[in-house]
Amino acid sequence: MHAWEQIQLTIEYIEAHLEEEIDIVRLAEMASLSPFYYQRLFSRLVKKPVAEYVKRRRMAKATDLLLQKDRRILDIALDLGFSSHEHFSRTFKDTFGLTPDEYRKNPQTFNRMTKPELLLHYILIDEGVPLITNGIVLEVNRKEITEPVHFIGLKKDIPVQFIEGLGTESGIDPLDTLWRNFHNQKQIKLEIPEDNEEIGVAYPCAVEGYFSYFAGAKHESAKVPDDFIDWELPTGAYIVCSFEAENFEALVMDALYKAQNYIYNKWLQSHKLQTDAFCAERYASHSPKTTSMEIWLKLI
Secondary structure, eight states: OOHHHHHHHHHHHHHHTTTSOOOHHHHHHHTTSOHHHHHHHHHHHHSSOHHHHHHHHHHHHHHHHTTOTTSOHHHHHHHTTOSOHHHHHHHHHHHHSSOHHHHHHSOOOEEOOOOOOGGGGTOOOOTTOOEEETTEEEEEEEEEESSOEEEEEEEEEEETHHHHTSSOOOEEOHHHHHHHHHHHHHHHHSOOOTTSOEEEEEEEOSSTTEEEEEEEEEOOOSOOOTTOEEEEEOSEEEEEEEEEOSSHHHIIIIIHHHHHHHIIIIIHHHTTOOBOSOEEEEESOOSTTOOEEEEEEEBO
């Protein structure tokens, strides 16, 4: 068994036992390693110490449990292994910036710690061959655009911490805020049908420590209203990573991070390919019913 497979075994165990006390000695035994080397290897592969990872996964689970308003916050805290309401509330606020009660009254979309799929760092798939792993179907192909495709939408500059961690950083998700703002204006100000293709594009920003993100929909009008911008998907050859998930939340909060990680850190490097500085996420529709999307990367 490879080292990453040993660590993945313990990741699956942690996920199934988040409501229990997690014993590092037990995890190390599962991985056939000493506690010292287990923790060292876990931190290297997961990019977080074991205790920090467990805490963040518990907080991710807490965001779902707190939406069950018939459950007391104290009961949720105890179920997740916290000794008191106060300890749970303090940890939740330190992680997301809101108390559990504030979140329950006004739910937000958070950037949460996702459960890693370490095989995506080590398995190389051929073009056109789907990879199925833990609820995600992923496939890589090459496509070409012969005519530029135009999108109209909104742009926001966002701290790079929201992409550098590939799902490991926690907090209110600024991308969700941008998408909600765009959708609130899409049909009223832009008169774009709800089911038009949509795109999210991350690209370099002139401000150090930030990246720019564009959220928009396909359009053919030459007129761009004030406060909106036009973004062009240029002609050329592309690597396209298509993937599916069980639901929309899993698609954009989990599968997207894993697909980006795989295509950039494994697939492109293994094929010695370079791409343009933007990453385009294409959706048939950015609606709760959507369960599939594509990442488009322009070859250079």
